[in-house]
Amino acid sequence: MIEIYHVPGTRGVRPIWVCAELGIDYRVIDVDFSASYRSSPEWRRMNPVGKVPVMIDSAVPELAMFESGAMVQYLLDRYGEGRLQPRSGTKEQALYLQWGWFAEATFARPLGEIVNHLREFPGEHTREEALEEMRNRARLCLSAVNDILSQQDYIAGEAFTAADIMLGYTLLLATKYLPEPMPVAVAAYWDRLQQRPAYQNAFADAG
Ligand SMILES: N[C@@H](CCC(=O)N[C@@H](CS)C(=O)NCC(=O)O)C(=O)O
Structure with missing residues (x-):
C-alpha cells in the first residue's frame, strides 16, 4: 500500500497518477496546508522543509519520501515492470529524464514561485523582502x-x-x-x- 500525503491541486497528483496508471494500491491522506501545521515538528518529521507531498510505502520500513519526481521514479522502478519509462541507458531514457526534470526543476520552478509570492506577499513588497524570503527558503x-x-x-x-x-x-x-x-x-x-x-x-x- 502506498500512502500519499497530499493537498488538492498540488504536486502529489504526480505519484497519485502514477499509482492509478500502474494499478498500484494507494491511499490519499489529506494534509493541513496551513503554514503553522507545515512548520510543526510533526510535519517536519515527514518533510523537513514543510512542503507537500510526502509518500510512504508500507512495504519499506522507515522510508518517508519527499520530492514528487523522486516518488514517481521510485514507483516505476519498484512496481512498474518496465511500464511508463524507457529502458535505462537509451536515447529514449535520456529524453525521458530531460523532460521529467525540466517539468519540475525548470518549468514548475517559476510558476511555484509565483504561487509562493502570492501567498507570502498578498500586498506590495520590496525586492529585499522577496530576496529575504528566498534566502529563508534556502x-x-x-x-x-x-x-x-x-x-x-x-x-x-x-x-x-x-x-x-x-x-x-x-x-x-x-x-x-x-x-x-x-x-x-x-x-x-x-x-x-x-x-x-x-x-x-x-x-x-x-x-
Ligand atoms: N520539488 C518539490 C516541490 C514541493 C512543493 O513546492 N510543494 C508545494 C505544493 S505543490 C508546497 O508545499 N508549497 C509550500 C511552500 O513552498 O511553502 C516536489 O516536487 O515535491
Whole structure:
C-alpha cells in the first residue's frame, strides 16, 4: 500500500497518477496546508522543509519520501515492470529524464514561485523582502541537509553518489548567495567533496 500525503491541486497528483496508471494500491491522506501545521515538528518529521507531498510505502520500513519526481521514479522502478519509462541507458531514457526534470526543476520552478509570492506577499513588497524570503527558503533546505549530514557522510548514505554532485553544485550557490557561514556538518561535507580529485579536475575544466 502506498500512502500519499497530499493537498488538492498540488504536486502529489504526480505519484497519485502514477499509482492509478500502474494499478498500484494507494491511499490519499489529506494534509493541513496551513503554514503553522507545515512548520510543526510533526510535519517536519515527514518533510523537513514543510512542503507537500510526502509518500510512504508500507512495504519499506522507515522510508518517508519527499520530492514528487523522486516518488514517481521510485514507483516505476519498484512496481512498474518496465511500464511508463524507457529502458535505462537509451536515447529514449535520456529524453525521458530531460523532460521529467525540466517539468519540475525548470518549468514548475517559476510558476511555484509565483504561487509562493502570492501567498507570502498578498500586498506590495520590496525586492529585499522577496530576496529575504528566498534566502529563508534556502536556509530551511540547508538546515534539512545539515541534519542528514550530521548522521552520515553523504547525502544518500555512507557512499558518495551522483546525488552529491547534484547537491554539491547547489551548495556552491548557497556559499555564494547566503551571507552566513555554512552549518557545521555541511561545511565538513563541502570540504570532503572539494577534496575529491574528480571535483578538482571538474572545476579546473568547468571553472
Ligand atoms: N520539488 C518539490 C516541490 C514541493 C512543493 O513546492 N510543494 C508545494 C505544493 S505543490 C508546497 O508545499 N508549497 C509550500 C511552500 O513552498 O511553502 C516536489 O516536487 O515535491
